[in-house]
Amino acid sequence: MLLSPAARARRRLAEMAGRGVLFAVTSVAALSVLAIIFFIARDALPFFMQVGVREFFLSTEWYPSHQPPQFGAAAIFVGTFLVTAAAVVLAVPIGLFAALCMSDILPFGLRQLLKPVIEMLAAIPSVVYGFFALTVVAPLVQDAGRWLPGDIQIDSGVNALTASIILGVMALPTIVSVSEDALQAAGRELREGSYALGATRAETLFKVVIPASISGLFSAVLLGIMRVMGETMVVWMASGNAAQIPKPWYNLLLPVRTLTATIAGDMGEADQMTGSTHYHVLFAMGLCLLLMSFACNLAGEWVVARQRKKLRGG
Amino acid sequence: MRLKLRKLMDRALTACGYLAVGVMALFLLWVLVPVFTKGVGAYVFRGTMEHRRMMLGEFGRGDPDRLRAEAADVWRAREPIYKAFAAFEQELDAMPASRRRELRPAFRDVREDVAVLLGPEPGAQLPALTRRMYGQTRWQEARKKANAVLFEETWEYNDAGSRRVLVPRATQFEGTALAPVFTSIERDLEAMMRPRLTVYPRFLTDHSIDAHFFGGIGPEVVGTLYLSLGAMLVAVPLGIVAAIYFQEYAKEGPVIAFLRSCVNTLAGVPSVVFGLFGLAFFINTLRVSPGKSVLAGALTLALLVLPTVIRASEEAIAAVPRAYKEGAMALGAGRFRTVATVILPAALPGILTGIVISMGRAAGETAPIIFTAAVSVGQLVKPSEVLTQPTPALSWNLYNLCTEHEAVEELRHVQFGMAATLVLIVLALNLAAILLRARVARQLKG
Numbered sequence: 087m088l089l090s091p092a093a094r095a096r097r098r099l100a101e102m103a104g105r106g107v108l109f110a111v112t113s114v115a116a117l118s119v120l121a122i123i124f125f126i127a128r129d130a131l132p133f134f135m136q137v138g139v140r141e142f143f144l145s146t147e148w149y150p151s152h153q154p155p156q157f158g159a160a161a162i163f164v165g166t167f168l169v170t171a172a173a174v175v176l177a178v179p180i181g182l183f184a185a186l187c188m189s190d191i192l193p194f195g196l197r198q199l200l201k202p203v204i205e206m207l208a209a210i211p212s213v214v215y216g217f218f219a220l221t222v223v224a225p226l227v228q229d230a231g232r233w234l235p236g237d238i239q240i241d242s243g244v245n246a247l248t249a250s251i252i253l254g255v256m257a258l259p260t261i262v263s264v265s266e267d268a269l270q271a272a273g274r275e276l277r278e279g280s281y282a283l284g285a286t287r288a289e290t291l292f293k294v295v296i297p298a299s300i301s302g303l304f305s306a307v308l309l310g311i312m313r314v315m316g317e318t319m320v321v322w323m324a325s326g327n328a329a330q331i332p333k334p335w336y337n338l339l340l341p342v343r344t345l346t347a348t349i350a351g352d353m354g355e356a357d358q359m360t361g362s363t364h365y366h367v368l369f370a371m372g373l374c375l376l377l378m379s380f381a382c383n384l385a386g387e388w389v390v391a392r393q394r395k396k397l398r399g400g
Numbered sequence: 401m402r403l404k405l406r407k408l409m410d411r412a413l414t415a416c417g418y419l420a421v422g423v424m425a426l427f428l429l430w431v432l433v434p435v436f437t438k439g440v441g442a443y444v445f446r447g448t449m450e451h452r453r454m455m456l457g458e459f460g461r462g463d464p465d466r467l468r469a470e471a472a473d474v475w476r477a478r479e480p481i482y483k484a485f486a487a488f489e490q491e492l493d494a495m496p497a498s499r500r501r502e503l504r505p506a507f508r509d510v511r512e513d514v515a516v517l518l519g520p521e522p523g524a525q526l527p528a529l530t531r532r533m534y535g536q537t538r539w540q541e542a543r544k545k546a547n548a549v550l551f552e553e554t555w556e557y558n559d560a561g562s563r564r565v566l567v568p569r570a571t572q573f574e575g576t577a578l579a580p581v582f583t584s585i586e587r588d589l590e591a592m593m594r595p596r597l598t599v600y601p602r603f604l605t606d607h608s609i610d611a612h613f614f615g616g617i618g619p620e621v622v623g624t625l626y627l628s629l630g631a632m633l634v635a636v637p638l639g640i641v642a643a644i645y646f647q648e649y650a651k652e653g654p655v656i657a658f659l660r661s662c663v664n665t666l667a668g669v670p671s672v673v674f675g676l677f678g679l680a681f682f683i684n685t686l687r688v689s690p691g692k693s694v695l696a697g698a699l700t701l702a703l704l705v706l707p708t709v710i711r712a713s714e715e716a717i718a719a720v721p722r723a724y725k726e727g728a729m730a731l732g733a734g735r736f737r738t739v740a741t742v743i744l745p746a747a748l749p750g751i752l753t754g755i756v757i758s759m760g761r762a763a764g765e766t767a768p769i770i771f772t773a774a775v776s777v778g779q780l781v782k783p784s785e786v787l788t789q790p791t792p793a794l795s796w797n798l799y800n801l802c803t804e805h806e807a808v809e810e811l812r813h814v815q816f817g818m819a820a821t822l823v824l825i826v827l828a829l830n831l832a833a834i835l836l837r838a839r840v841a842r843q844l845k846g
Binding site for chain 2 (some may be wrong): 097100101104105108111112113114115116117118119120121122125126128129179180181182183184185187188193194200202203204205206207209210211212213214215216217221222230255258260286287288289291292293309312315316317318322323346349350353354367368372376380382383387
């Protein structure tokens with residue numbers, strides 16, 4: 087290039103400055119997650135200093151507004167796990183079969199038709215799902231007790247089951263689209279090889295395609311769990327918000343309370359008194375949620391990395 | 401035999417697959433159909449005389465002369481009721497004390513129920529709450545309230561639990577001067593209310609009166625637009641710059657891997673935690689506003705949609721054919737010029753798709769704005785106030801109306817109207833994204 091040395095230097099300097107600015111902006115965007123961790127932890131620490139870890143994780147006495155207040159969140163953790171587990175149990179089989187169907191069974195045209203269905207399921211705002219749970223599903227669940235066989239008493243339609251059903255629906259798009267990608271990624275050659283050996287479609291899918299894409303399917307389930315666990319509005323509106331461990335623990339027909347719903351519901355009372363223990367305990371719950379979602383994230387990345395290594399090595 | 405079994409299992413798998421897909425599609429219908437069919441009821445319904453009176457009184461809409469003429473007709477149907485009230489009051493004074501003690505509270509109930517149905521009695525003092533200044537504005541509700549006048553609701557308790565029993569008030573007041581009230585309400589309700597098919601498109605833009613008893617959802621719609629547009633205003637530049645850096649500048653290494661995994665982690669943060677962060681950082685630490693504000697909410701939502709914007713933009717940039725870039729470089733353009741004049745324009749539709757989808761997500765989120773931006777009772781926020789004022793928003797107010805409001809059951813039509821409007825906004829944005837994507841696909845094909 088025919089540039090004077092000075093011009094070339096200027097150009098290089100500009101390039102470097104531009105690069106620096108881009109890097110700075112990118113870092114701000116990416117590192118905001120560290121800021122989130124820092125500020126949630128900063129406001130959560132005072133709670134652990136004042137009350138301690140023991141009461142928070144082991145006690146079920148959740149009376150934050152009493153005198154003296156009690157902050158036992160064990161029942162709330164159990165509620166979170168119960169609702170999440172039930173939703174995942176509902177969503178995973180449907181989601182995996184739907185993904186199998188979309189990647190290997192449906193003709194191309196139908197698949198194109200189904201994509202918008204999944205996108206719409208994912209796009210509907212969570213508060214609308216919650217409203218739907220409250221006005222449509224809850225009355226149905228409440229009435230179900232009457233015509234179900236046996237002696238099932240359903241006192242209220244807003245309970246763990248209603249919330250789990252809706253959460254399962256909300257997790258479906260994540261599970262379906264991620265696992266469909268994983269199944270597609272297994273490739274044509276594998277399938278054709280299996281068919282050439284005389285396997286039926288079911289055998290090909292279960293013995294060849296699924297084992298080959300198991301890490302992707304696993305991360306689909308993890309992402310579904312993360313979506314369900316972090317969901318706020320539906321559980322707040324439809325789970326009943328009673329801080330109790332159901333008896334027996336698997337009884338989904340009783341109201342439960344989750345971490346997210348507690349944060350959303352109690353902050354209204356607590357945020358006038360910024361700095362109160364009640365305010366800090368909600369941040370402690372936020373921190374726990376954050377750590378749980380990180381754990382899911384890490385587990386997902388680890389499985390994918392391991393699988394990649396295995397495929398490369400084998 | 402073995403082969404038969406294998407074939408059978410193959411069929412079973414196909415059936416399971418179709419079943420799962422069908423369940424998914426049915427779920428979508430199950431959610432959307434009630435939301436839309438009932439949501440329409442907020443815009444199109446059978447409005448009564450009281451609706452037209454309210455429209456004139458509160459919004460100044462409608463023809464006063466025609467309304468007066470209609471009111472005269474309606475009065476002919478309603479007058480006997482008030483006459484019966486006056487007659488019964490005199491009769492009550494003449495009754496023996498025991499009977500009077502029995503009937504007077506019941507009479508008071510009837511009068512109150514009639515006031516709820518038809519509006520305050522003529523000549524009575526005007527109530528303080530706007531919701532009591534008019535009778536039932538919707539025919540459907542009017543019929544329910546008419547039943548409340550006709551029947552007294554009592555509960556019968558026994559060992560098995562409680563049961564609702566409706567006692568006709570006509571029998572309670574049989575033989576008194578009040579009895580004609582019940583027959584005339586049963587017979588002439590239509591003449592008293594004059595239901596007429598009413599189209600109320602301005603539900604979308606009207607402010608609400610007396611905590612959503614009358615009026616529309618204008619402030620909520622505007623608040624939702626502020627929040628989602630504000631979020632995009634922050635997230636889009638940040639997201640596009642980050643995507644350009646990741647795709648065009650970054651050399652793979654530990655730093656970039658770390659930054660990428662930060663972005664992935666950000667995508668997994670639960671939405672309510674974003675709300676906590678917005679409260680702790682934007683409001684309590686940076687103090688961008690004295691309390692909740694549109695600004696704080698938009699910043700929080702911007703963080704929430706940032707990973708989506710980055711990923712979509714990265715994909716769009718990666719999809720730009722390599723030849724474009726090489727051509728620009730060959731013409732002597734520097735890296736920055738290549739990005740600005742060749743890569744970005746080519747990737748723009750794809751980036752826009754991501755932006756539009758993220759905007760829909762920002763519009764529908766509730767949890768992040770609870771502590772940072774949303775108020776349940778609020779006036780329209782002017783553009784000059786967005787930096788300091790909190791705002792009502794469709795998502796938050798839908799929650800508030802269907803759980804915390806004092807008249808949850810009576811305001812179902814407003815709730816469904818809000819839900820349908822919110823879903824419509826979000827789905828319209830998604831549809832735009834789908835169309836955009838189809839265009840991109842066509843373009844890339846050539």
